Amino acid sequence: MPPILEVRDLHVHYYTLRGVVRAVDGVSFTLEPGEVLGVAGESGCGKSTLAWALLRLVPPPGRIAKGEIIIDGEDIVGMSEDEVRSRIRWQKISMIFQGAMNALNPVYRVWEQIAEPLIVHRGMTKEQAYNRVIEVLEMVGLGEDVAQRYPHELSGGQKQRVVIAMALALDPPILIADEPTTALDTIIQAQILNLLKDLKHKLGMSIIFISHDLSVIAELADKIAVMYAGKIVEYGPSEQIYNNPQHPYTRALLRAIPRLHGPKEKLAYIPGQPPDLRRPPPGCRFAPRCPQAMPVCHEHEPPYFEVGDNHYAMCWLHRGKSERRTLA
Template identity: 85%
Template structure:
């Protein structure tokens, strides 16, 4: 079965008065039906820009420079905005945006916000759309009473569930969850993660889960892509990434996570700061902060080295292993 989503050599730049910000550079990956892909990295590494580009919603002054985004066999990069709105966005792929409070309109009741795409895309009456909105709210664990409330009458966890319901209302096969547990307490975080796992199992939904916290996706993701400075620097099965990390940046992120089991270790931090993406450094973008840097790292950008089956690392430490220009064949 072909991938439900295939991204090939994607470049997204922001054209600002102070220069061109190369927010996403040569990113490739695939997403299989029913699979969860976790995308992790520091703030500013390009995770959200990548997510917006998959829906063709990159905010100005940003735009997709080149590359392919193939959803269900169709490359949406060259589609017109009208085609994307009518055929792709929310029908084939939808998104739970970061910050539930900002995604909800305080002037409308919950059911009205969930029902709008049903009326616009499916031509439902308000009564039909209301019934469907209530169905989706129940799917995410909320009762019919929530449908007639305004956003300010909901708790943080309820708002997050409403935003997830909004993304599910047209039954898209792909869901992007951009930092869905940010600003929620630990118990609500666990509830939202369990809800997403339940939706994946019940609906066979493919999920792209974006976070800056590797510990959040430890039990969620089938595959993980580690992003740094606009590029994917390591990509592979979840167990491989956690148990056998092959890029210094991934290892540094993992050393910054407290561990409940095993020997107690001092938590580490990554010195320095991410590069200015208007003028990224030559060679490997992580070289100025890397503890294992070599002369070649500052001179030449590394390709992707295959370190195991389906496991790739963009690092010169793996010279001698099979190399590729892209993760996707």
């Protein structure tokens, strides 16, 4: 079965007065039907820009400079905005936005906000749309009473569930969840993660789950892409990434996760700052912060080395293993 989503050599740039910011710089990956891909990395590494690009919603002054985004066999990069809006966005790929309050209009009731794409894209009457709204709200564990409320009348967890319901309204096969548990307490985070697990199993959805927290991604992901400075530096099955990380950046991220078991140790941190993406350093972009950096790391950008079964790391430590220029 072909991938439901294939991204090939994607470049997204922001054209500012102070220079071109290469927020996503040559990213490639595939997403299979029913699969969850976790995208991890520090703030500013390009995770959210990647998500916006997949929906063709990169805000100005940004734009897709190069690459292909193939959804259900069609490259959407070359499509007109009208075609993407009418055929692709929300129908084939939708998104749970980061920060539920920013995604909800405070002056409209919940049902009106969820019903709008049903009326516009599916031609439903208000009554038909309302019935569908109740279905998707029940799907995310909310009752009909929530449909008549305004966003300010809901708790943080309820708002997040409403945003998930909005993303599910048109039955898209691909769902992007951009840090859906940010700013929620631990109990609500667990409820949202369990909800996404249920949706994956019940609906067979393919999910791209974006987070800076690898411990949260571990709950859901089948595969993981670790991003740093606009590039995927390690990519592979989640079990291999967690049990046998092959890039120094991935290892550093994992060492920064608090452990519930084992001896108590001071949490590790990554010294230094991510590079300025207007002027990224030559060679490996993590080299200035890497404790294992060699002279070649500062001079030449590494290719992807195959370090396991469908497991790749962009690191010169693996010289001598088979190489690939991209992951697609």
